[in-house]
Amino acid sequence: MRKGYKLAATIALAMALASCGGAKQEEAPAETAAAADAGASAAPAAVVAAADAKPAAYAQCAACHAVEPGKHGIGPSLHGVYGTKAGDIPGFAFSEKLKASGLTWDDATLDQWLAGPMKMVPGTKMAYAGMSDPAKRAEIIAYMKTLK
Numbered sequence: 001m002r003k004g005y006k007l008a009a010t011i012a013l014a015m016a017l018a019s020c021g022g023a024k025q026e027e028a029p030a031e032t033a034a035a036a037d038a039g040a041s042a043a044p045a046a047v048v049a050a051a052d053a054k055p056a057a058y059a060q061c062a063a064c065h066a067v068e069p070g071k072h073g074i075g076p077s078l079h080g081v082y083g084t085k086a087g088d089i090p091g092f093a094f095s096e097k098l099k100a101s102g103l104t105w106d107d108a109t110l111d112q113w114l115a116g117p118m119k120m121v122p123g124t125k126m127a128y129a130g131m132s133d134p135a136k137r138a139e140i141i142a143y144m145k146t147l148k
Helices: 002-022 030-037 044-052 056-062 107-115 134-145
Strands: none
Touching: 056 134, 107 134
């Protein structure tokens, strides 16, 4: 019985990690593409809208992270993370490398982290290849700011 549970847990972890790093990036909405074509900077309306609801790009994060306080999964809860020191959320076992990084989660550090956590902090436990789209990273960061 225990062997079956271990196999199921391993499969669930593999599926979650695959969704984090291997998910196909979605196409930009028509209005965002039109704004980009018009020479506009990273669609501010999309970032503002992201603050009101989970952006579609957050689906990759949700595979491992909850937004409820203290509810940890494969990754820590993201509730209240913005503005804290890296590795300083109670109840989650962070890597020593992340705890020793000295990072504070703000717009700049979160943007760099979401672009490539293993590049930013070699030795971190976050096995995520990163998100290349800066507009999607901005939407996720705006959403994270609302998780208080």
